[in-house]
Amino acid sequence: MGMEGEELTEQETALYDRQIRVWGADAQRRLSKSHVFVGGMKGAVAEFCKNIVLAGVGSLTLADDRPVNEEALWANFLITPDESVYAGKSVAEVCCDSLKEFNPMVHVTIEKGNISSFDEEYFNKFDIIVISCCSLETKNLINEKCRGLLKRVGFYIVDCKGSCGEIFVDLKTYTYSKKTEGETLECQLRYPSYEEAVAVPWKRLPRRMSKLYFALRVIEKFEQAEGRNPGETSEVDLPGVLKLRKELCGAHDVAESFVPESLLARLVTDTREFPPVCAILGGILGQEVIKAISGKGDPVKNFFLFDVMDGKGKVEDVSPFK
Amino acid sequence: MVSQKEVSAMKGTKVLMVGAGGIGCELLKTLALSGFEDIHIIDMDTIEVSNLNRQFLFRKSHVGQSKAKVARDAVLRFKPNISITPYHANVKDNTFDVDFYKQFNVVLNGLDNLDARRHVNRLCLAADVPLIESGTTGFLGQVTVHVKGKTECYECQPKTAPKSYPVCTITSTPSKFVHCIVWAKELLFAKLYGDKNQDNDLNVRSGGASGSSDHVEDVFERKADEDIEQYGRRIYDHVFGYNIEIALENKETWKNRTRPRPIYVRDVLPDQLSQPQPNGHVDGSECAVGDLSSVSAMSSLSLKNPQDIWSLMENTKVFLEAFKLFFTKRQEDIGNLVFDKDDQLAVEFVTAAANIRASSFGIPLHSLFEAKGIAGNIIHAVATTNAIIAGLIVIEAMKVLQNDEKNYRTTYCLEHPTQNMLLMPVEPSEPNKACYVCSESPLLLEINTNRTKLGDFVEKIVKAKLGMNLPIIMHGSVLLYEAGDDLDDDMVAIYTANLEKVLSQFPTPITSGSMLTVEDMQQEFTCKINIKHREEFDEEKEPDGMVLSGWTQAPPPKESNPSNGENKANTSLSEPLNADSDDEVEVYVPEPVAKKRKHSDITKETEEEEEDELVVLPDANLDFKKKKLV
Numbered sequence: 001m002g003m004e005g006e007e008l009t010e011q012e013t014a015l016y017d018r019q020i021r022v023w024g025a026d027a028q029r030r031l032s033k034s035h036v037f038v039g040g041m042k043g044a045v046a047e048f049c050k051n052i053v054l055a056g057v058g059s060l061t062l063a064d065d066r067p068v069n070e071e072a073l074w075a076n077f078l079i080t081p082d083e084s085v086y087a088g089k090s091v092a093e094v095c096c097d098s099l100k101e102f103n104p105m106v107h108v109t110i111e112k113g114n115i116s117s118f119d120e121e122y123f124n125k126f127d128i129i130v131i132s133c134c135s136l137e138t139k140n141l142i143n144e145k146c147r148g149l150l151k152r153v154g155f156y157i158v159d160c161k162g163s164c165g166e167i168f169v170d171l172k173t174y175t176y177s178k179k180t181e182g183e184t185l186e187c188q189l190r191y192p193s194y195e196e197a198v199a200v201p202w203k204r205l206p207r208r209m210s211k212l213y214f215a216l217r218v219i220e221k222f223e224q225a226e227g228r229n230p231g232e233t234s235e236v237d238l239p240g241v242l243k244l245r246k247e248l249c250g251a252h253d254v255a256e257s258f259v260p261e262s263l264l265a266r267l268v269t270d271t272r273e274f275p276p277v278c279a280i281l282g283g284i285l286g287q288e289v290i291k292a293i294s295g296k297g298d299p300v301k302n303f304f305l306f307d308v309m310d311g312k313g314k315v316e317d318v319s320p321f322k
Numbered sequence: 323m324v325s326q327k328e329v330s331a332m333k334g335t336k337v338l339m340v341g342a343g344g345i346g347c348e349l350l351k352t353l354a355l356s357g358f359e360d361i362h363i364i365d366m367d368t369i370e371v372s373n374l375n376r377q378f379l380f381r382k383s384h385v386g387q388s389k390a391k392v393a394r395d396a397v398l399r400f401k402p403n404i405s406i407t408p409y410h411a412n413v414k415d416n417t418f419d420v421d422f423y424k425q426f427n428v429v430l431n432g433l434d435n436l437d438a439r440r441h442v443n444r445l446c447l448a449a450d451v452p453l454i455e456s457g458t459t460g461f462l463g464q465v466t467v468h469v470k471g472k473t474e475c476y477e478c479q480p481k482t483a484p485k486s487y488p489v490c491t492i493t494s495t496p497s498k499f500v501h502c503i504v505w506a507k508e509l510l511f512a513k514l515y516g517d518k519n520q521d522n523d524l525n526v527r528s529g530g531a532s533g534s535s536d537h538v539e540d541v542f543e544r545k546a547d548e549d550i551e552q553y554g555r556r557i558y559d560h561v562f563g564y565n566i567e568i569a570l571e572n573k574e575t576w577k578n579r580t581r582p583r584p585i586y587v588r589d590v591l592p593d594q595l596s597q598p599q600p601n602g603h604v605d606g607s608e609c610a611v612g613d614l615s616s617v618s619a620m621s622s623l624s625l626k627n628p629q630d631i632w633s634l635m636e637n638t639k640v641f642l643e644a645f646k647l648f649f650t651k652r653q654e655d656i657g658n659l660v661f662d663k664d665d666q667l668a669v670e671f672v673t674a675a676a677n678i679r680a681s682s683f684g685i686p687l688h689s690l691f692e693a694k695g696i697a698g699n700i701i702h703a704v705a706t707t708n709a710i711i712a713g714l715i716v717i718e719a720m721k722v723l724q725n726d727e728k729n730y731r732t733t734y735c736l737e738h739p740t741q742n743m744l745l746m747p748v749e750p751s752e753p754n755k756a757c758y759v760c761s762e763s764p765l766l767l768e769i770n771t772n773r774t775k776l777g778d779f780v781e782k783i784v785k786a787k788l789g790m791n792l793p794i795i796m797h798g799s800v801l802l803y804e805a806g807d808d809l810d811d812d813m814v815a816i817y818t819a820n821l822e823k824v825l826s827q828f829p830t831p832i833t834s835g836s837m838l839t840v841e842d843m844q845q846e847f848t849c850k851i852n853i854k855h856r857e858e859f860d861e862e863k864e865p866d867g868m869v870l871s872g873w874t875q876a877p878p879p880k881e882s883n884p885s886n887g888e889n890k891a892n893t894s895l896s897e898p899l900n901a902d903s904d905d906e907v908e909v910y911v912p913e914p915v916a917k918k919r920k921h922s923d924i925t926k927e928t929e930e931e932e933e934d935e936l937v938v939l940p941d942a943n944l945d946f947k948k949k950k951l952v
Contacts, residue, residue, distance in 0.1 A: 007627055013691075017372045018703040021695055022460045025629050043355070047709060050378055054705045077351050077400045102378055208742075275355035279348065279713030284744065286706040287461065298738060306745065308717055311731045313745025 008032075012105065016056055027294030032058050032105070034293045035125060039063045039115040039142075040132035041091045043075025043273040044160040047282020048130065048289075050078070053099050055290055059107040060099065061126070062092040063115050075160075075273040120145045123153060128289050130156045133231065136224045143194045147172060154292040157194065158285050161231065162270025163308035165281040166216055168194055169288060169300050176295050189301050190321055197302060197318045202252040210305045210314045214259045218245050219267050231271040238268050280306055280313065332357040335723055338426040338451075339363040340413050340442055342389040344703050345432030345456055347377045348712035350393050353430075354401040356716050362426070364409040364418065365390040370664075376705035413438050414791055420846050423449035428719050431455045432712075434701075436481060440759075440789040441845060443468065443476035447760055448846035452722045456711050460702040463711040463735035467718050467750055470760065472727060478754035488862060489523055494569055495579060496683050499676065503696045506675035507661045510561060511668065513542055515648055515659035524561075544649075554645040555587045558638070562586070562678050582683045590638045617651045619643035619670045620690070628691040632674070634681045641674035663698025672697050710735050714745070758788075758872065764837070764850040765872035769825070771833045771855045774867060776802060777821035782866045788849065790842040797838055800830055825853075 008016070008025060012032070020028050034057050038045050041064035053060060066072055068086040073079050078095040079086060086094045092110040099108045111118075115131065116138045123129055123145050131142055139157055146155040147170070157168040174189045192200075198217055205213075222241050223230060233241070241264050249256045284304055291297040303316045337358055339349060342365035353361055369377070369384045369392060379396035380389070390408035397406060411417070413433075423429065423445045431453065433439050439455065446453040446468065453468040455476055468475050491497070492505050509524040524542075541560050544553050566584040570576065619625075619640045625632065632640065644667055648656060652667065661668055673693035680687055694700065714733050721729050731747035740746060756763045767783065776795070780803060784793045795803040803817050825832040832838065834855040841848040851870075859867045 007629075013628060014371050016375050018700065019375055019705075020691075021700060022702040022704050051706050051709060054375055054378055056375070075355055077355060077397075080399050081402065101381060103374075104382075275352050276713035276716040278355075279352050279709045279716075280745070283706040283708075283710035283713070286709070287704075290706070300744075304744065311714075311717070311733055311745070311747035312743055313735075314742050315739045315744060316742065 012056070015103075015105070019055065023290065023294055023296060027290070027296055028056065030294050031056050031290065034127045035059045035061070036128040036130070036289065037061045037063070037111075037123070037126045038130045038132070040134060041076065041078070041095050042072075042133055042160070043275060043278035044158050044165065044281040044285075045130065045132045046076045046078045046095065047278050048158065048285045049095065049099055049282075050102060051282055051286030052289060053102045053106045053108065055286065056103060057106055057293070059109065061109050061111050062096050062099075063111045063113070064090060064092040064095070065112060065114075066091045068094055075275045075278050116141050118142075118145075120148055124149050124151070126153055127293060128154045128156070130158060130285065130289070132158050133229075135230065136220055140193075140195045143170060146170070147193055154289065155194075156285060156289070158281055159230065160273040160277050160281055161216070161219070161267055162272065163274045163277055164212055164216070164267065165277045165306045166212070167281060167285050167288070167300065167304040168197070169302045169304075170194065171292060171299060171301075174292070174299060176297070176299070178298065187298075189299070190319075191302055192319050192321065196320050200318050200320050202249075202254050202258065205316075205318060209316055210307075210312075211258075211260055211263055212305045212307050213303060213316055213318070215263045215267055216305075218248055218259055218264060221248065233268040233271060235265075235269050238265055241268055274308065277306060277308060284313065332720070332723070333359050335427040336360040336425060337362070337719065338423070338429045339432065340429065340438070341365055341432035341434065342393040342408075343367065343373070343432060343434060344376050344705075344708040345458060345711055345715075346389070347379045347393055348705075348709045349430060349432055349715055350397050350406070351379070352709075352712045352716045353719075354397050354404055354406075356720075359404040361404070362407040362409070363390045363393065364411060364413050365393075366410065366412040376703055376708060378705065414441050414844075416844060418445070419844060420445060420448045423451050426451050428722050429453045430715055430719060432715075433457075437789055439476055441791060444759060444842070444845035444847040446470075447475055454715050454718050454722065456715050458703065458707045458711050458735070460704065461707055461735070461737040463707045464733065465711055465714040465718055466732045467722060467730045469722065469727075469730070471753065473730060473750040474753050475757060475760035477759040478751070478757040493523055494575065496679065496685065497579075499680055499685050499688050499693075500696055502676040502679040502683070502685060503672065503693060505679060506672040507697050510675050511659070511661055511672055514557070514645075515656050515668075517658060550646050550649050551642070553649070554642045557645065558641060558678075559586050561675075562682060566682055580684050583681075585634070585678060585682050587638065587642070590635050617647050618666050619647055619674075620666075622647070628694075629689050631687050631689045632677065634678065634687075637674040637677040637681070637687070640670055641678060644671035644674060661697065663694055663700065669694045669697065707735060710745070756872070758849050759847065762850075763872060764852050765870055766852045766854060767838075767868060767870050768854045768856040769868040770857060770859070771825040771831070771853065774825055775821065776823055776825060776828075778866075779825070779868070780821065782868060783851075783870055784840055787870050788840065790840065790845065790847070792842055792844050794841045794843065795838060796841070797828070797830060797832055797836060800828075802828070802838075 008028060012028070013020070016028055036052060036057050036059070038049060038060070041049075041062060049060060049062070068079060068089060068091055072091050073081050076095070078098040079091070080094075080098075090110070090112075096108050096110045099106075115134075123142070129142065129146055131139065134142075134157070143155050146153040152172050152174070155170040157166075159166055170191045170193060171189065172191055174191065176187055178185045178187045202214060218241060219233070222228075222237070222244050223232065225244065226240070242261065245259050245264065246256055249258055284300075288300055288304075291299050300315050301317050301319075303318055304313065305316060306313045335358065337353065337360070339346060339353070339361060342350065342363050346363070346365065350361065350363060365388070367389050368386050369380045369389055371382070371385055374380055374382060377389075379393045384392045388408065388410035390410050394406040394408040398404070429442065429446050429451050431439060431442055433442070443453060447470055450470050452470075453476065455466045455468060457464060466476075467473055487501060487504060492501055492509065496502050496505065509522060512520060513522050513524045542557065548556075563584045563586040566582050570581060570584070620628075622643050623636075623639055625636065625640070647667055648671070659668070661672065663669060669690060673688075673690045676693055676697075677687045688696075714735070718730065718733075730750050732750050734746045734748070736744055736746060753760055755761050758765050769779070780793065780795070784790050784795065792805045793803070794801065794805075802820050804813070809817070820828075832853055834853060836853040838851045838853060839848060840851060856869075859869070
């Protein structure tokens with residue numbers, strides 16, 4: 001992220017006054033030169049997009065070819081439920097129109113096509129890639145494409161499942177300055193890929209690790225094994241999920257009670273996004289992306305997990321490296 | 323949590339939101355998406371440009387319109403079949419009485435000032451409606467649940483008083499930039515452009531022997547036929563040169579301090595440059611009435627970037643140019659100006675004056691952008707934190723509606739993970755048995771009953787400390803005072819006379835052992851005050867001349883004078899807490915968090931400024947270490 005030292009315009013200074021007071025003019029300049037891509041426009045991503053458009057990124061590209069229907073309206077305030085407005089348009093197109101209004105200084109566009117078919121060269125145009133509601137294969141595929149690029153492209157996965165939510169962060173090798181008691185320390189973080197992270201043996205993870213992490217891995221594996229789209233589960237799947245839990249816990253050499261049944265039952269049944277959790281995930285993710293672009297502040301490494309049940313928003317480091 | 327049963331439970335409920343600002347916009351959206359169908363929203367504010375970076379329901383074309391109404395229309399676009407009732411009104415209006423509150427199942431606050439928060443707290447207690455409180459600043463935020471009899475009320479824990487500074491620090495011995503800002507804004511600016519009848523400590527100099535007030539009063543008046551440029555330079559030389567020389571005469575003051583340097587225009591501006599050189603931007607016909615940005619010393623002097631730190635010479639030029647512009651282009655405002663952060667010329671003048679004073683006292687200079695933030699009490703605000711807090715409010719609201727008492731939580735939103743958490747829930751505290759608001763504990767007032775007038779008691783205690791809006795004061799069964807619009811002229815005359823009476827001179831004297839009952843009918847809030855006579859008070863530490871106890875006030879911020887800050891009766895050197903009405907203030911964040919924030923690498927403030935942050939950070943009573951983590 002080169003600094004051309006261009007000054008913010010008077011218009012930008014007036015609009016962004018309150019946030020420049022939080023992160024500084026330098027960070028604001030970097031934000032305005034950054035390019036963000038999002039794939040999968042559901043509630044949590046809509047929240048994220050609102051936050052970074054307001055923050056003033058340079059451009060935002062949306063990909064989601066689903067047609068607008070009842071299902072797509074849920075938890076997504078970027079879609080006006082008026083058929084005369086959305087008829088014939090994709091979710092990305094409708095959201096794009098709404099987002100443009102939030103901040104005329106941000107260039108919001110859409111991209112058509114299946115995101116898993118986009119090549120490395122395509123992703124190279126961006127500084128940040130966010131995906132949501134993707135299969136395990138797609139997550140790994142896009143993550144690897146980003147990691148294969150010479151420049152660092154921040155890669156994020158965000159998903160809200162009922163009253164639970166998760167964010168995954170991969171910043172490859174990330175260097176930032178951290179100010180502690182009077183001195184500035186150069187910090188370097190080494191992030192694993194998604195594939196590497198979820199392969200870490202459960203036994204090696206801290207005992208107080210959020211149970212939600214394991215439960216989400218079971219559900220993810222189940223969807224993959226059954227060839228389901230993310231969130232395509234219901235109560236009737238619980239026996240199958242519990243069977244898979246047994247296998248996974250066996251493979252990881254932990255007791256089955258390691259992944260509570262009640263939590264799995266909630267995750268298979270409550271699949272619709274819960275709007276307050278979308279707001280929380282979109283807020284945390286927005287902050288993380290702003291940190292990564294500005295190079296200021298400790299970024300999350302590498303999972304953020306939230307469950308309404310205990311109200312904790314936890315950061316967990318799941319890494320095969322020391 | 324999100325079962326169909328619970329979602330349908332939201333349908334029958336009626337919620338009141340107070341505030342349609344940063345948190346309010348996010349909250350209204352999240353409530354609507356979550357299935358709430360009957361939402362009422364009160365906000366007296368109109369939309370400003372600086373709101374648009376986070377109050378996402380508003381557009382540039384809405385600037386100047388009611389926040390409550392525009393927010394309603396915007397949310398109805400994506401949720402057309404719900405009912406949103408907006409009130410473009412002050413939450414303290416009489417129409418919002420206890421009966422009004424009783425119609426709601428829960429009240430959600432997204433407010434920006436202590437006064438309104440206290441007012442809503444009392445009404446919620448009186449109406450027995452649960453209240454969910456919230457606040458954010460920068461990346462920090464919190465949500466608390468207040469249910470009468472179950473959890474503490476908003477006022478159970480003392481709130482730190484607004485930051486204020488001892489008079490002599492401001493007038494004679496500034497050591498931080500904020501002291502220079504307060505001097506420039508509250509004293510110099512007020513003296514030159516404000517109400518001439520207001521008391522002003524500008525010429526109060528500690529031990530200044532020659533400071534006879536008769537002499538100095540005249541200095542600020544423009545002499546007959548005095549050229550405006552000359553007048554400006556004379557004021558400059560007086561406040562930055564002569565006054566400093568006088569102050570230096572008091573050797574005692576400077577024994578352990580760095581001596582300030584007197585600054586005169588002639589030292590800063592070499593002769594050929596001492597005439598301002600407007601570059602054509604200033605033109606008599608240019609000033610549109612009511613447009614505060616149209617007259618600017620920066621544009622006359624071709625200074626573009628508000629983030630630049632001006633040199634002493636530039637500050638001097640801005641000072642003289644802004645001074646001249648006030649007297650030539652803003653003449654009709656002079657005599658009734660109050661500092662306003664949106665008044666460009668006022669911000670320029672205050673920045674320049676504060677910097678010149680800072681230069682004199684060896685304090686680092688600051689940019690206009692920074693000075694504006696300090697002078698305008700601008701609270702840092704970003705959309706992300708507000709969105710997160712709004713999500714947490716809705717989660718707590720749902721628990722409250724289901725009477726899920728054991729799961730109520732106070733949640734802190736942190737900038738850096740603490741115990742691996744960015745969102746940290748703690749169990750709410752129980753009601754404070756000694757709280758003068760939600761319990762009936764009497765207060766104790768030490769006061770000189772032989773000298774203090776009832777009027778002082780009303781202003782300094784009843785209004786400033788107890789936060790009452792329309793008080794009634796009784797001594798036994800005798801009504802001493804009552805406020806309100808619906809009083810007879812006879813009564814008004816009696817009350818006005820009573821305000822002038824000294825406490826011990828009432829027919830039934832008020833003295834040690836007396837008990838006064840103070841009541842606010844609108845807030846349905848009563849409290850009893852035991853009076854104790856005391857002869858002497860420390861002028862510097864107890865400038866009100868009275869001390870209220872029984873409810874523990876938070877420890878004063880370092881170097882400040884707690885009572886002074888609450889003295890609204892005349893010119894005070896305090897920073898009004900609600901100066902910036904479009905932002906949320908007062909976040910109470912646990913101690914370790916506040917410490918961490920000091921070393922934050924996100925905010926670009928220095929530690930010195932951090933201490934002067936108006937947002938209340940450390941609060942011993944909310945220290946989560948003492949609480950059971952859930």
